[in-house]
Amino acid sequence: MNKLQIDIVSDVMCPWCIVGYKGLESALNKLELDAEVEINWLPFELNPQMPPEGQDMQEHIIEKYGITAQQSAENKKQITQRGKEVGFDFNFSTDLRMINSFNLHRLLSWAKEFDKQHALKMALFDAHFTDNIPLNNNENLLKIASSVGLDLAEAKNLLDSDAYTEQVRAEQNRSIEMGISSVPTFIINNKYSISGGQPPDAFKQALMQIMQEG
Numbered sequence: 001m002n003k004l005q006i007d008i009v010s011d012v013m014c015p016w017c018i019v020g021y022k023g024l025e026s027a028l029n030k031l032e033l034d035a036e037v038e039i040n041w042l043p044f045e046l047n048p049q050m051p052p053e054g055q056d057m058q059e060h061i062i063e064k065y066g067i068t069a070q071q072s073a074e075n076k077k078q079i080t081q082r083g084k085e086v087g088f089d090f091n092f093s094t095d096l097r098m099i100n101s102f103n104l105h106r107l108l109s110w111a112k113e114f115d116k117q118h119a120l121k122m123a124l125f126d127a128h129f130t131d132n133i134p135l136n137n138n139e140n141l142l143k144i145a146s147s148v149g150l151d152l153a154e155a156k157n158l159l160d161s162d163a164y165t166e167q168v169r170a171e172q173n174r175s176i177e178m179g180i181s182s183v184p185t186f187i188i189n190n191k192y193s194i195s196g197g198q199p200p201d202a203f204k205q206a207l208m209q210i211m212q213e214g
Contacts, residue, residue, distance in 0.1 A: 002033075002034065002035040002036070002211065003035060003036045003037075003038065003189075004033065004035045004036065004037045004038070004188065004189065004207075004210075004211075005038045005040070005188070005189050005190065006024070006037065006038065006039050006040070006186060006187070006188055007040045007041075007042050007186070007187040007190075008020075008021060008024075008039065008040070008041050008042065008184055008185070008186055008187075009042045009043075009044050009175050009180050009183055009184065009185040009186075009187070010041060010042070010044055010183045010184045010185075011043075011044045011045060011046045011101050011183055012101055012104050012121070012124045012125060012128055012135065013046050013047065013098055013099065013101050013128070014044075014046055014183050014184065015079045015083075015090065015129060015197075016079070016183070016184060016196065016197035017125075017183055017184040017197070018083070018088055018125040018129065019079065019082050019083055019086060019088065019197035020184040020186070020196060020197035020198055021184065022083075022086035022087055022088050023086050023197065023198050023199050023200045023202070023203050024186065024198075024200075024203045025086075026086055026087075026200035026203075027200045027201070027203035027204040027207055028203075028207070030200065030204060031204060031207060031208065033207070033211060035211065039118050040112070040117070041108055041112075041117055041118065041121050042171050042175060043101075043105035043108070043109070043168050043171050043172050043175075044172065044175060044180075044183045045100065045101055045102060045105070045172065046098075046101070046183070047060075047098060047099075047100055047101075048100065048102070049100075050098065050099060050100040051100075052099075052100070052136055053136070054097040054098055054099035054100070054134075054136050055097060055098050056096075056097060056098075057092070057096040057097055057098050058072050058094075058096075060098040061075070061098075076090075076092045079092075080092070082197065082199075083129075085199070086199075086200065088125075088129075088130075089129075089130045090129050090130065091129065091130050091131070091132060092129075093132040095132055096128075096129075096132055097134065097136070099134075099135055099136040100136070101135075102168065103136075103138075103141065103159060104124055104135060104141070105164075105168045106158060106159075106163065106164040106165065106168055107120065107141065107145060107155065107158065107159070108120055108121060108124075109164045109167050109168055109171075110150075110154075110155075110158055110163070110164055111145070111148075111150055114149075114150065116148050116149060116150055119148040119149070120144070120145065120148050120150065123144050123147060123148050124144060127140070127144055138156075138159050141155070141159065142155050142156055142159070182195065182196075184196065184197065186203075188206075188207075188210055189210070192206070192210050194206055
């Protein structure tokens with residue numbers, strides 16, 4: 001059986017990351033490939049300098065990209081529609097905040113050791129974009145970690161320490177060295193790269209070509 005390794009460089013703060021993943025997931029389901037598919041999430045911080053309290057999402061987007069409130073609202077509508085098309089519900093509440101995601105990446109690196117990384121990543125996307133749960137609150141992170149079967153005490157010890165800091169930094173640096181400057185970026189079998197929140201058909205076509213090339 002062939003093996004398909006898919007490394008996804010992403011940030012939970014990025015709506016296009018979950019749209020892109022859901023597009024990939026749909027493509028994989030449609031293709032029914034005779035291959036073992038391994039999904040691995042790699043860290044990327046959209047806002048490494050963000051203070052702990054974070055920033056109002058709309059305010060942040062307007063400042064960062066120099067757009068108007070109306071343009072921001074239109075972008076939200078577009079993202080919400082794209083989410084619906086791939087089965088993900090966005091709820092852009094007025095309380096939604098952009099935060100620094102470093103602790104999330106540390107948790108995800110740890111979760112991988114227990115084969116819980118993917119489940120935790122999905123739970124974090126749901127918490128942030130659908131349920132508007134603040135992810136800069138450790139109590140919330142602990143509840144989410146526990147909900148996917150991770151040990152509560154171990155998760156708390158991790159958040160109270162600097163565990164996995166070096167690993168996350170090293171993985172981020174490797175992505176930078178590869179020239180990755182935006183997310184999501186999907187790296188297939190350490191050879192092929194697909195960028196952005198592509199629709200299912202785009203992933204399907206790319207994966208078919210990759211499998212044909214062996």
